[in-house]
Amino acid sequence: MEKSEAIGDEMWPGRAPDPRERADTPAPLPDPTGKKRKQQVTPGEEPRIPQPLEDKGPRHKRVKPVLSSGPPPKGTPLQRLSQSIQRSMSFRPESSRLFGLSRRGSGMGPGPSGPSRRPRGGSCRLWTETFQRPAPEPLCDREVRRQEVIFELTTGEQQLVKDLTLVKKNYYEPMQTLAILSETELQQIFGTLDDLIPLHQDLLSQLQRARQEDGTVSEAGRILLGWLPGLRAYSSYCCNQVAAKVLLDHKKRARPVGNFLRLCQESNFSRRLDLWNFLDLPRSRLVKYPLLLRELLRHTAAEHPDWAPLQEAMTLSQDIVGTINRKTGEAECGYYRQRLVYPDEAQRAPGISRSRLLHCHGELRNNKGQRLHVFLFEEALVVTRLVTHEEQTGFQVYRQPLPLDQLILDDLPDGEARLRTSIRGAFAPGGERAKNAFRVRFREPALGQAHTLQADDAFNKQQWLSCIRQAVDGRPGRAPASPPGPEAADCSLAPLARLSLGSRRAPSPMDVS
Known part of the structure; x- marks a missing residue:
């Protein structure tokens, strides 16, 4: 700024300062001692007398903007929310409660949720946004909605396989290598999760093979009808979740396990989510299948060749989820019955030992x-x-x-x-x-x-x-x-x-x- 003024004075000596230039020129900084600076005059030189201001018209000299000498304002950091499981397992109102219930004002399933924050990743695009190729014959609105449900089913399987693989590679295997948990403890916490990955990879590959060049899937009912019986493998995984959660919460108090899980949660791959959020994913996915099939059936015409297989698949999924729900409830009831401590034998009411729910x-x-x-x-x-x-x-x-x-x-x-x-x-x-x-x-x-x-x-x-x-x-x-x-x-x-x-x-x- 000072250099620009010197050049201007040399080019137009005796020129009165332009008011616009005066406004753009920062005032001299005050003396740190608080005293007002005196105008310094070179010996033999007369003091400069300010000349009256004149408007010289627009000028083209570039002037640097005045910068504030104060510190920049501090921004408010965003709070990142993460869920602890609690949740326990919870269903949405339409879903079914699975595995020992916990009524927390939210239902089973992603809720989640709730604050509940559920692990999410990948794209949330719709089928119509992914496949925009003009079809020879435009699809009716009902068929578009049907394809959206199939697309949601496919992308959900893809994300679940990705997350379960993440748990295996980034949690189970490192904890096994570091030996911060015994093999028995790892099996108790992770259960049969490793067996669920190929199960969902199978459904994903079948749905992807059934997709045509224009992105549509003509029939999904027979695929689901043949695949759904494999969901019975969830029974042991879900029945183990109560004990797994208790053991995980207990082991997190130990420094090696607590530090490892904290570093994982702070890493980008975990999306700032706790390990239990990932371990609860299979359960929340399981209870979605009857809901997805019901929605898919709703957008399928009765004369469609896919209607009958879908109807049968929906009934089968409800039976499987209901059976797993009952077994999980019995496992949870038994788990807490075993942890009751009786100071007096007279407190052992017969109704407690007879309870299965x-x-x-x-x-x-x-x-x-x-x-x-x-x-x-x-x-x-x-x-x-x-x-x-x-x-x-x-x-x-x-x-x-x-x-x-x-x-x-x-x-x-x-x-x-x-x-x-x-x-x-x-x-x-x-x-x-x-x-x-x-x-x-x-x-x-x-x-x-x-x-x-x-x-x-x-x-x-x-x-x-x-x-x-x-x-x-x-x-x-x-x-x-x-x-x-x-x-x-x-x-x-x-x-x-x-x-x-x-x-x-x-x-x-x-x-x-």
Whole structure:
């Protein structure tokens, strides 16, 4: 800037400064000492007297822009979200809950989800965006939608194969090489995941071979009908997920495993997702097949040669998923039954050992503010305290379990129950009042004590009330546990059984099985 002014003065001596130039010229920097600089005059030279400003018209001299001497503004960093599994496994409303349910306000399947963040990668383009070749005969809207479903099925298989291969190459094999986990622990955590990769590669290759030059697939029903029986291999994988999640969470506390998983999550290949997000992918994919087939059948005309095979394939997929769901529920129920600790043998209620289904389980608080873990088994409600013995998590039974044929449920309005959480509250007039509370008690009070339980919010309270009512009222020959209130959720045990274990996010106050 200073060089430009010197050149201008030499070319036009005695020229008055242009007002535009004056505006574009930065003012001299202030002295660091705070004193005003004096104009320096060379000996023998008269001080320069400012001349009146004149408009000399437009000039073409380029002037450098004035730069701010202050630091650039700081940008707000974006937060990257990642899910812990929780989720447990969860279905969407239409999907079915698989493997031990956890009711977390979201369904099974990608949800996911939820915050749930599900691993995604690759392109999300539609079939119409991928294959834009003009066809000799334009397709009708229904056929376009049918091709979109087939394309979604194909790309989903492609992404699943990619992610399962990633888990094998970037997690299983390095952990095996580094020997940070034993072979038994690796088999417990990863299960039969290695057997699922060729299964989905087979379906992907068949669908790709069936694709014609214009991108259309004329018939997919027979392909699916021949491939779906292989999904029965999912039974062992899904039944193992409850124990796998518990072991993985335990091993992450060890420095070698924790550091390895942290470095993997910070790497680009993991898309900032936790290992459990990838291990839960097969389960969430499994419950999608009945939904995709139902959608594909909806866009297939009854006279289409693919309609009958698709109808048969949809029925088969529902039967397979239902069977796996039942076996997984039994495996989850057995897993938690084995981890119950009985301080008194009288607490071993026969209904607990007879139960083959775990309706729901999760954390609640009593009127003393103590956190309790509550299990609603098929024939008994059990209130427990979390304990640790020899680095293994267990659940110590608290008071006497309530058989469902003796259980009475009371929905407590906000403020009706009194809390005894502090000395201050005990001496305050009326004491502290509880919100989102309910009471479970024996039909015959002499058999055991009642429990006043408090949920974290109104939504989770309604989940518990609905699940308990349906578990009690669904027993043959049983009168309702309590009159269903107007705000009671309208859901049945069938949809609840389609929910799943939470493992993709942080634990929620309630897990419905």
